[in-house]
Amino acid sequence: MTAPPLAGTAKTEPSAATRGRSAVLAAGLLAALGLLVLVALLSVALGARSVPLSTVLTAFTAPDGSSDHTVIRELRVPRTILGLGVGAALGLAGALMQSLTRNPLADPGLLGINQGAALGATIAIGLLGLTNPAVYVWFAFAGAALASALAYALGSAARSGASPVRLALAGVALGMVFTAVSSAILRMDSQAFDRMRFWLTGSLAAQTSDVIIRLVPFMAVGIALGLLLAKPLNALALGEEAGRALGVAVGRTRVLTAVAVTLLCGAATAGAGPLWFVGLAVPHAVRAVVGPDQRWLLPYAAVLAPVLLLGADIVGRVIATPGEVQVGIMCAVVGAPVFILLARRRRLAAL
Numbered sequence: 001m002t003a004p005p006l007a008g009t010a011k012t013e014p015s016a017a018t019r020g021r022s023a024v025l026a027a028g029l030l031a032a033l034g035l036l037v038l039v040a041l042l043s044v045a046l047g048a049r050s051v052p053l054s055t056v057l058t059a060f061t062a063p064d065g066s067s068d069h070t071v072i073r074e075l076r077v078p079r080t081i082l083g084l085g086v087g088a089a090l091g092l093a094g095a096l097m098q099s100l101t102r103n104p105l106a107d108p109g110l111l112g113i114n115q116g117a118a119l120g121a122t123i124a125i126g127l128l129g130l131t132n133p134a135v136y137v138w139f140a141f142a143g144a145a146l147a148s149a150l151a152y153a154l155g156s157a158a159r160s161g162a163s164p165v166r167l168a169l170a171g172v173a174l175g176m177v178f179t180a181v182s183s184a185i186l187r188m189d190s191q192a193f194d195r196m197r198f199w200l201t202g203s204l205a206a207q208t209s210d211v212i213i214r215l216v217p218f219m220a221v222g223i224a225l226g227l228l229l230a231k232p233l234n235a236l237a238l239g240e241e242a243g244r245a246l247g248v249a250v251g252r253t254r255v256l257t258a259v260a261v262t263l264l265c266g267a268a269t270a271g272a273g274p275l276w277f278v279g280l281a282v283p284h285a286v287r288a289v290v291g292p293d294q295r296w297l298l299p300y301a302a303v304l305a306p307v308l309l310l311g312a313d314i315v316g317r318v319i320a321t322p323g324e325v326q327v328g329i330m331c332a333v334v335g336a337p338v339f340i341l342l343a344r345r346r347r348l349a350a351l
Contacts, residue, residue, distance in 0.1 A: 096226050100253075143178075
């Protein structure tokens with residue numbers, strides 16, 4: 001009689017392969033964090049006036065009140081912190097939206113969510129005169145939530161239901177309407193327009209340290225909530241019925257994801273204005289490397305999106321010295337070709 005195969009032999013090799021892949025992905029995530037630190041240092045050092053990295057380090061360890069140290073501590077560090085938070089928020093929000101809706105074109109900008117948040121902030125600042133970020137950020141959250149609901153309602157109006165292209169078209173149309181209304185409001189008040197014109201194009205230089213400090217908690221809560229949703233989103237990727245069979249509360253997962261996206265997009269837009277394509281391009285690039293597992297996709301997107309955003313901001317500052325090209329324009333230059341390539345794919349609905 002032939003001896004039966006040893007129990008567990010068939011499971012040992014996949015388990016070892018899984019552990020090896022996890023180790024590689026963990027090492028890659030650490031490398032991405034190192035890249036993020038490097039880009040953050042370059043963001044502090046480079047600009048209309050470049051500063052050596054040694055001077056950047058001494059600005060933190062032994063500030064002497066020099067002009068270089070003042071620029072670093074009071075202007076470039078807050079700008080870099082805002083870029084880190086906004087980039088992580090938009091990258092994670094895009095990944096969450098693409099996962100939940102199974103829509104490869106889901107992006108806070110393409111679905112009009114950023115423009116809705118911008119409209120909410122514009123109403124608060126331009127019409128109501130509310131300049132306290134702790135107040136107008138709630139208007140940005142309300143605008144983001146309204147835009148999300150309207151985009152899904154319009155994209156699902158056809159008998160065939162929602163489709164990636166239909167949702168994208170609905171979001172772009174809504175975004176144009178929201179942008180037009182915001183522009184009309186601001187043109188009625190020249191002072192409000194001067195204060196917000198750079199912000200509406202998308203800029204990391206539009207806010208003060210006080211505003212950034214008030215926005216960071218909202219971004220932190222949204223990022224933490226989004227990362228915690230990785231496991232239930234993995235289950236829902238198998239389908240709603242399979243997700244329920246695995247013990248996932250489908251309704252609660254959808255609500256929590258919507259809350260996380262609203263927090264992330266509202267805070268990011270209140271801080272830097274409406275930015276396009278960051279939440280679209282980064283999750284796709286990450287998914288091509290790490291696969292569809294949300295436990296890796298979400299943290300990778302949260303780390304690499306600020307690398308893209310700060311990198312675009314650095315390039316915009318360097319190529320136009322002594323002025324600068326705003327980061328919203330640079331992100332559109334980078335992200336628009338990615339959107340065109342995605343829109344031309346035959347199997348657009350498949351992730």
